[in-house]
Amino acid sequence: MSKTVDIDWGKLGFSYMKVGLRYISKWSNGSWDEGKLVEDNTLAISEASTALHYGQQCFEGMKAYRTKEGKIQLFRPDRNAARLNDSCRRVLMPEIPEEKFIDACIQLVKANAEYVPPYGSGATLYLRPFVIGVGDNLGVRPAPEFIFSIFAVPVGPYFKGGMVPVNFITSDFDRAAPYGTGAAKVGGNYAGSLMPHKVAVDKGFADCIYLDPATHTKIEEVGAANFFGITKDNKFVTPKSPSILPSITKYSLLHVAKEYLGLEVEERDVLVDNLDEFKEAGACGTAAVITPIGGIEHKGKFHVFHSETEVGPVTKKLYETLCGIQFGDVEAPEGWIVEVK
Numbered sequence: 001m002s003k004t005v006d007i008d009w010g011k012l013g014f015s016y017m018k019v020g021l022r023y024i025s026k027w028s029n030g031s032w033d034e035g036k037l038v039e040d041n042t043l044a045i046s047e048a049s050t051a052l053h054y055g056q057q058c059f060e061g062m063k064a065y066r067t068k069e070g071k072i073q074l075f076r077p078d079r080n081a082a083r084l085n086d087s088c089r090r091v092l093m094p095e096i097p098e099e100k101f102i103d104a105c106i107q108l109v110k111a112n113a114e115y116v117p118p119y120g121s122g123a124t125l126y127l128r129p130f131v132i133g134v135g136d137n138l139g140v141r142p143a144p145e146f147i148f149s150i151f152a153v154p155v156g157p158y159f160k161g162g163m164v165p166v167n168f169i170t171s172d173f174d175r176a177a178p179y180g181t182g183a184a185k186v187g188g189n190y191a192g193s194l195m196p197h198k199v200a201v202d203k204g205f206a207d208c209i210y211l212d213p214a215t216h217t218k219i220e221e222v223g224a225a226n227f228f229g230i231t232k233d234n235k236f237v238t239p240k241s242p243s244i245l246p247s248i249t250k251y252s253l254l255h256v257a258k259e260y261l262g263l264e265v266e267e268r269d270v271l272v273d274n275l276d277e278f279k280e281a282g283a284c285g286t287a288a289v290i291t292p293i294g295g296i297e298h299k300g301k302f303h304v305f306h307s308e309t310e311v312g313p314v315t316k317k318l319y320e321t322l323c324g325i326q327f328g329d330v331e332a333p334e335g336w337i338v339e340v341k
């Protein structure tokens with residue numbers, strides 16, 4: 001881990017960069033091979049791969065963090081393994097044993113340790129695990145072969161000059177169907193989100209808010225992040241729905257709210273016509289941890305929560321505590337941290 005790379009950590013955004021090695025494992029004839037680290041960042045796959053035509057694929061997003069002592073740690077990789085396997089089952093791809101998944105993450109991070117940004121920069125090493133259906137195939141059916149791979153990219157802190165609230169607008173489009181693939185991290189969900197995202201950005205908003213597909217009355221997701229609100233009587237509330245992607249950050253914040261901040265927590269419907277019940281609101285996910293929500297426009301009416309410019313105190317405390325756990329400054333609940341050594 002003594003090698004160094006010439007990167008201006010403070011300038012990093014969220015962009016692809018080729019780093020030294022990536023992990024790749026192949027599935028054929030009923031089993032995964034052992035997997036290996038390779039230099040080549042391109043994949044040669046059959047033109048008839050199901051991943052290309054029928055969207056038979058899924059992915060994950062997670063990070064490796066550098067602590068004050070210079071150690072490297074992963075945050076809840078078992079949760080990413082479980083969610084990847086939920087997604088694999090949903091699109092009929094073979095699961096990755098949890099041990100194989102975590103071992104692959106550790107191998108990859110160790111091999112690219114010089115790309116794990118220094119403590120204090122706010123930057124992290126982002127890991128992108130994915131599974132794709134490959135091999136010669138024409139009809140709509142599961143692929144004959146699969147690839148499980150993970151690559152890593154150093155990424156900057158989401159908010160360079162500190163956390164700032166941003167505004168969102170509800171979308172007339174749906175992200176997922178009531179019994180569709182919303183709870184799985186499959187690429188098709190994201191292809192479908194590109195246009196609603198652009199519509200929101202063109203109107204001057206950071207992203208769109210998806211409402212429940214059946215009634216369009218309840219908040220489901222905030223772009224590619226989950227929603228939470230803090231009620232006027234200090235409850236942490238987050239929507240419950242089978243078509244939301246279960247955010248690992250969200251469930252971690254729910255635990256932090258309850259066990260570290262002593263708040264009551266609720267997973268339940270969040271009516272878009274009842275935003276007045278919240279004094280603060282945020283979007284949460286691996287990329288930003290928390291994006292404070294300044295306001296939400298719905299049917300021409302703009303609702304402001306705490307402030308369009310200032311972050312609310314509960315949101316700030318949630319953010320600081322969870323980041324503290326991820327970077328090793330705050331004691332983590334048992335099993336949340338896996339050291340890379």
Ligand SMILES: Cc1ncc(COP(=O)(O)O)c(C=O)c1O
Binds near residue numbers: 225245247
């Ligand atoms: C649609 C969607 N919702 C929510 C999240 C947040 O999930 P997590 O906290 O596990 O990153 C993500 C990112 O993975 C996402 O793509």
